[in-house]
Amino acid sequence: MRLFRAVGRIVKGTWWLLVGIVTTTKHLLRHAITVQYPKERFEQWPRFRGRVAMVAGDDGGHKCVACAQCIPVCPAACITLERHREEGVKGFIVDAYVIDLGLCIYCGLCVEACKFDALAMIPEYEMSVYDKAELVYDIPKLLSRQLEPEFKR
Numbered sequence: 001m002r003l004f005r006a007v008g009r010i011v012k013g014t015w016w017l018l019v020g021i022v023t024t025t026k027h028l029l030r031h032a033i034t035v036q037y038p039k040e041r042f043e044q045w046p047r048f049r050g051r052v053a054m055v056a057g058d059d060g061g062h063k064c065v066a067c068a069q070c071i072p073v074c075p076a077a078c079i080t081l082e083r084h085r086e087e088g089v090k091g092f093i094v095d096a097y098v099i100d101l102g103l104c105i106y107c108g109l110c111v112e113a114c115k116f117d118a119l120a121m122i123p124e125y126e127m128s129v130y131d132k133a134e135l136v137y138d139i140p141k142l143l144s145r146q147l148e149p150e151f152k153r
């Protein structure tokens with residue numbers, strides 16, 4: 001009786017050992033779903049939304065007209081706009097337009113709200129910095145980019 005029990009345990013143990021080996025081998029031979037970042041990078045989808053950026057106008061400057069429509073829609077309250085009026089000039093003059101990307105939640109609502117297509121979500125997502133003050137993007141930083149979006153609103 002004891003012998004049967006011992007043989008049964010050996011057979012059962014060997015079976016589960018084989019199941020483990022087969023499972024491990026299957027995973028070893030499977031196509032990897034990760035990439036060796038940062039040496040390799042996934043290709044982004046055309047609608048991928050990285051960070052928010054300002055869109056350059058024909059003159060190379062920004063297209064913002066300081067209407068402030070993007071300010072109240074921002075759930076993170078991370079947009080700062082400074083503007084003034086000048087006599088004889090229609091509309092506002094932009095003094096400063098700043099987005100704190102450290103607070104931004106990348107929702108894209110500001111882009112949706114901007115009737116002047118002055119903002120866009122661009123496919124840049126590598127923005128790690130040691131000093132969070134560097135995440136405060138002013139106009140030149142918001143205009144600069146490495147990647148242009150393939151898909152526009």
Ligand code: SF4
Nearest residue numbers: 064065067068070114
């Ligand atoms: S909604 Fe557009 S144009 Fe108006 S302040 Fe914001 S970025 Fe500028």
Ligand code: SF4
Nearest residue numbers: 074104105107108110
């Ligand atoms: S993407 Fe969202 S959180 Fe970021 S600045 Fe625009 S509205 Fe605010």
